[in-house]
Amino acid sequence: xxxxxxxxxxxxxxxxxxxxxxxxxQVPAPVGQxxxxxxxxxxxxxxxxxxxxxxxxxxxxxxAYETELLSSQNPAVIALLEGAQNKSERGEYDVAVLTLxxxxxxxxxxxxxxxxxxxxxxxxxxxxxxxxxxxxxxxxAKNNRVLQRDNWRLIAENFTRLGQPDAATRxxxxxxxxx
Amino acid sequence: MAKQKNAPRAAKKxxxxxxxxxxxxxxxxxxxxxxxxFVLLVGLAYILYLDYIVRSKFEGKRWELPAHVYASPVExxxxxxxxxxxxxxxxxxxNYQQTTHQRLTPGSYRRSGSAYSLRTRSFNFFDGQEAAxxxxxxxxxxxxxxxxxxxxxxxxxxxxxxxxxxxxxxSSHKEDRLLIKFNDVPQTLIDGLLAIEDxxxxxxxxxxxxxxxxxxxxxxxxxxxxxxxxxxxxxxIKNFYLNAERSLARxxxxxxxxxxxxxxxxxxxxxxxYINEVFLGQDGERSINGFAMASVFYFNTPLHDLKPHQVAxxxxxxxxxxxxxxxxxxxxxxxxxxxVLDEMVRQGVLPHRQRQMAKSxxxxxxxxxxxxxxxxxxxxxxxxxxxxxxxxxxDLRSSGLNIFSTLDYxxxxxxxxxxxxxxxxxxxxxxxxxxxxxxxxxxxxxxGGEIVAIIGxxxxxxxxxxxxxxxxxxxxxxxxxxxxxxxxxxPSNYTLTSFVDDTSITxxxxxxxxxxxxxxxxxxxxxxxxxxxxxxxxxxxxxxxxMALKVPMVKRTLEELGxxxxxxxxxxxxxxxxSLSPLEVAQMYQTFAGEGFFSHLRSIQSVSSVDHKxxxxxxxxxxxxxxxxxxxxxxTALQQVMLKGTGQRAYQHFPNHFKVAGxxxxxxxxxxxxxxxxxxxxxxxxxxxxxxxxxxxxxxxxGALEVWSSVxxxxxxxxxxxxxxxxxxxxxxxxxxxRANQLCSDAVQYPFISGSAPKEPSPCIDPVTRTLERAGSxxxxxxxxx
Numbered sequence: 001x002x003x004x005x006x007x008x009x010x011x012x013x014x015x016x017x018x019x020x021x022x023x024x025x026q027v028p029a030p031v032g033q034x035x036x037x038x039x040x041x042x043x044x045x046x047x048x049x050x051x052x053x054x055x056x057x058x059x060x061x062x063x064a065y066e067t068e069l070l071s072s073q074n075p076a077v078i079a080l081l082e083g084a085q086n087k088s089e090r091g092e093y094d095v096a097v098l099t100l101x102x103x104x105x106x107x108x109x110x111x112x113x114x115x116x117x118x119x120x121x122x123x124x125x126x127x128x129x130x131x132x133x134x135x136x137x138x139x140x141a142k143n144n145r146v147l148q149r150d151n152w153r154l155i156a157e158n159f160t161r162l163g164q165p166d167a168a169t170r171x172x173x174x175x176x177x178x179x
Numbered sequence: 180m181a182k183q184k185n186a187p188r189a190a191k192k193x194x195x196x197x198x199x200x201x202x203x204x205x206x207x208x209x210x211x212x213x214x215x216x217f218v219l220l221v222g223l224a225y226i227l228y229l230d231y232i233v234r235s236k237f238e239g240k241r242w243e244l245p246a247h248v249y250a251s252p253v254e255x256x257x258x259x260x261x262x263x264x265x266x267x268x269x270x271x272x273x274n275y276q277q278t279t280h281q282r283l284t285p286g287s288y289r290r291s292g293s294a295y296s297l298r299t300r301s302f303n304f305f306d307g308q309e310a311a312x313x314x315x316x317x318x319x320x321x322x323x324x325x326x327x328x329x330x331x332x333x334x335x336x337x338x339x340x341x342x343x344x345x346x347x348x349x350s351s352h353k354e355d356r357l358l359i360k361f362n363d364v365p366q367t368l369i370d371g372l373l374a375i376e377d378x379x380x381x382x383x384x385x386x387x388x389x390x391x392x393x394x395x396x397x398x399x400x401x402x403x404x405x406x407x408x409x410x411x412x413x414x415x416i417k418n419f420y421l422n423a424e425r426s427l428a429r430x431x432x433x434x435x436x437x438x439x440x441x442x443x444x445x446x447x448x449x450x451x452x453y454i455n456e457v458f459l460g461q462d463g464e465r466s467i468n469g470f471a472m473a474s475v476f477y478f479n480t481p482l483h484d485l486k487p488h489q490v491a492x493x494x495x496x497x498x499x500x501x502x503x504x505x506x507x508x509x510x511x512x513x514x515x516x517x518x519v520l521d522e523m524v525r526q527g528v529l530p531h532r533q534r535q536m537a538k539s540x541x542x543x544x545x546x547x548x549x550x551x552x553x554x555x556x557x558x559x560x561x562x563x564x565x566x567x568x569x570x571x572x573x574d575l576r577s578s579g580l581n582i583f584s585t586l587d588y589x590x591x592x593x594x595x596x597x598x599x600x601x602x603x604x605x606x607x608x609x610x611x612x613x614x615x616x617x618x619x620x621x622x623x624x625x626x627g628g629e630i631v632a633i634i635g636x637x638x639x640x641x642x643x644x645x646x647x648x649x650x651x652x653x654x655x656x657x658x659x660x661x662x663x664x665x666x667x668x669x670p671s672n673y674t675l676t677s678f679v680d681d682t683s684i685t686x687x688x689x690x691x692x693x694x695x696x697x698x699x700x701x702x703x704x705x706x707x708x709x710x711x712x713x714x715x716x717x718x719x720x721x722x723x724x725x726m727a728l729k730v731p732m733v734k735r736t737l738e739e740l741g742x743x744x745x746x747x748x749x750x751x752x753x754x755x756x757x758s759l760s761p762l763e764v765a766q767m768y769q770t771f772a773g774e775g776f777f778s779h780l781r782s783i784q785s786v787s788s789v790d791h792k793x794x795x796x797x798x799x800x801x802x803x804x805x806x807x808x809x810x811x812x813x814x815t816a817l818q819q820v821m822l823k824g825t826g827q828r829a830y831q832h833f834p835n836h837f838k839v840a841g842x843x844x845x846x847x848x849x850x851x852x853x854x855x856x857x858x859x860x861x862x863x864x865x866x867x868x869x870x871x872x873x874x875x876x877x878x879x880x881x882g883a884l885e886v887w888s889s890v891x892x893x894x895x896x897x898x899x900x901x902x903x904x905x906x907x908x909x910x911x912x913x914x915x916x917x918r919a920n921q922l923c924s925d926a927v928q929y930p931f932i933s934g935s936a937p938k939e940p941s942p943c944i945d946p947v948t949r950t951l952e953r954a955g956s957x958x959x960x961x962x963x964x965x
Contacts, residue, residue: 076256076337087306095306097798098785101627102254102339104799108626108860109902117799132802136776139807139902 244579859897
């Protein structure tokens with residue numbers, strides 16, 4: 001492994017000196033350097049900066065905060081999600097689902113709503129539908145690893161209930177791969 | 180001895196006569212008793228029979244209540260793209276009254292520039308009651324800036340308006356009524372009603388001898404029938420159980436039943452039944468029954484919000500709803516109303532002061548609500564069909580169901596207007612026989628598949644053949660995306676830059692017949708990239724591709740996309756010899772718009788019972804049926820269709836940066852003109868053609884696309900932003916299909932499923948770069964190796 005690594009590394013170092021390889025020029029983030037602070041509207045924009053530790057090699061991209069929407073989540077959607085949560089807690093899943101649908105109509109690309117729908121369906125023992133909804137949520141939750149992990153875990157639960165342990169294991173693995 | 184003998188004989192004669200007399204009397208008496216007994220028995224049986232009728236109807240399902248269909252309620256929130264002008268139109272559609280008063284009643288609003296103060300009406304939705312609210316709404320730059328609740332002084336996150344009623348399903352009797360419970364009836368109404376129609380209501384037992392006698396006396400004096408002696412109870416019996424037949428026998432039956440009903444039920448129950456039953460007007464085919472319905476019909480106001488002068492008018496109508504119709508005979512109505520007010524004061528149920536105030540009011544009759552019971556026939560048709568799977572026809576028409584549909588009132592009305600206009604224009608422009616061009620349109624929400632509008636006829640209000648649901652026509656090139664999806668689902672074999680031969684092909688069918696398809700321009704284009712073949716809708720390359728894939732595979736794709744009709748797996752399928760209705764086409768394209776997720780198209784959100792109990796929800800459901808990555812590739816091609824291909828004309832309507840995706844479809848001899856396409860928020864399918872299946876002279880582009888663009892431009896607010904799946908990478912490719920980079924001229928970036936991009940480098944990449952690239956990718960692979 002080391003020998004394999006040596007030659008291309010040397011070659012790269014040599015070539016990088018002569019040719020501008022803007023496409024492949026990667027400066028690894030040194031420990032201690034300031035990273036980029038991503039603002040959410042709920043955070044106050046402060047002047048303090050966060051420090052990123054260098055992660056293990058397989059996660060080269062910087063960790064994204066929970067910024068599933070760079071714009072703030074619509075207060076209407078927040079109100080509806082809360083309402084749906086209340087109804088779910090009371091066991092009124094049918095009604096909760098329709099409330100969540102109102103939220104979807106307002107913000108169709110908000111993965112949190114789809115995740116909430118997937119949860120509601122799971123509570124109603126509608127496992128196949130819950131899986132589809134969780135997948136849909138994942139499709140929309142590009143930068144939100146926490147949500148993606150939650151979706152995969154939910155999918156795994158659903159598969160378990162459906163008596164498909166292999167699929168459940170695969171889903172758990174997908175969740176693990178995120179972090 | 181002889182004398183003795185005579186005496187008894189003489190004595191015998193008398194008793195014999197008496198005996199004869201007694202026995203006759205006895206027989207007659209006995210007979211009389213028997214007759215009386217028999218009559219009494221029959222009478223009793225009859226009374227028991229009447230008793231049974233009275234009770235069973237009173238306690239059973241009393242009235243046939245029509246089902247009401249509502250449009251999707253408008254929800255207003257901060258940031259919603261809605262102009263002040265559109266908002267005001269919404270208020271008018273909901274029959275809100277503009278006012279200058281400081282105090283706002285439910286259903287009224289004040290306007291000051293782009294700021295509105297209004298009080299909403301409460302409404303019972305499936306997920307709970309939406310309370311009435313008093314709010315201030317500010318608009319700015321075409322959207323809602325803020326909503327403030329004036330009572331709590333807090334910002335209101337979401338305001339849901341009551342839905343517009345868009346239709347009803349009536350039983351054959353076409354009675355319209357709104358049920359009201361006794362406790363919700365305003366006291367003024369009860370006082371007024373009793374004062375005018377039945378003063379002694381609480382005293383009598385169903386029939387009032389006093390009233391009958393008084394009426395008799397009055398009528399005698401007048402020489403004609405000027406006063407009725409019927410109690411409210413009798414009136415109820417007459418209307419509820421019997422008909423208006425006037426005969427003595429009927430009067431007797433009525434009286435008996437009135438006594439029976441009073442025997443069994445409380446005064447309040449009888450009064451409640453009366454208030455819900457009484458006939459108070461006619462609107463075309465439907466009759467207005469009950470005070471709650473009448474209140475809405477005449478004043479557009481719920482009963483509990485009526486003022487005394489309005490209540491008095493309704494009470495006055497009881498005597499003769501046609502004669503005192505306030506719209507047709509306002510003077511008579513006014514006189515009658517004032518008479519009622521006077522009588523109410525005279526009997527002490529209305530304060531004297533209020534009478535003057537009441538009389539000073541004009542009648543206050545609202546305009547008849549323009550929404551008839553079937554304003555959107557094509558949409559209602561679908562609602563009925565979807566409901567009839569779960570409710571039988573009688574229940575549907577008589578249980579008073581509240582049906583919350585997915586119809587978007589604003590979109591439907593806008594689409595109808597533009598659709599009509601466009602068809603008239605096209606009809607003229609292409610010299611099609613006058614008025615013969617027909618069409619249909621289906622519009623759905625891109626995410627979730629809710630149907631927001633349906634048009635079934637060139638004259639959308641016409642309730643006839645519903646082309647959106649029932650015009651089953653060959654779809655032509657609309658089938659092609661399914662062919663290409665089949666191919667692109669095999670990334671190791673096909674990508675957007677794979678080449679197919681657009682050269683002539685002849686197929687021999689089993690019958691021996693030859694099929695030689697042609698391109699639209701009758702030319703061969705040689706080897707073309709997959710994307711190009713789809714973008715320009717080439718027939719020859721599509722057929723070649725489809726045959727290589729095998730037609731049954733394409734059939735399977737169509738089924739996965741959601742086509743439920745039987746598909747014949749013949750080669751001609753590849754060019755669209757598959758007949759579908761516009762709705763079915765919309766279902767198929769919904770899966771593309773849903774990026775691989777299938778959602779059943781639905782027209783109903785939920786159904787509640789007459790007393791607002793949630794009965795059934797029809798919720799959002801998605802199901803992944805196709806590889807989202809393959810669908811992504813097709814969708815990017817469909818965007819190119821609009822930018823560079825057969826759908827270019829759309830950009831005569833849309834700004835250049837507004838991304839849309841779609842496909843044109845034209846059939847043999849220009850008999851059918853199709854377009855199916857979607858933006859960020861909506862999907863729409865348009866079909867144009869002639870009912871007699873003659874050529875319409877329109878292509879998908881010149882006809883259906885024109886209609887589509889015109890409508891979508893007006894309703895769509897979001898450009899299409901496809902979600903790029905994780906395993907899609909963009910690579911540069913040169914016109915010959917080799918891997919290139921951005922420095923190469925003529926190179927274009929295409930999306931590829933990871934690992935399927937062309938590997939062979941293009942000559943335009945110089946050797947040094949090529950080497951570096953190879954080294955770089957080798958390094959990358961090592962890093963990523965565990």
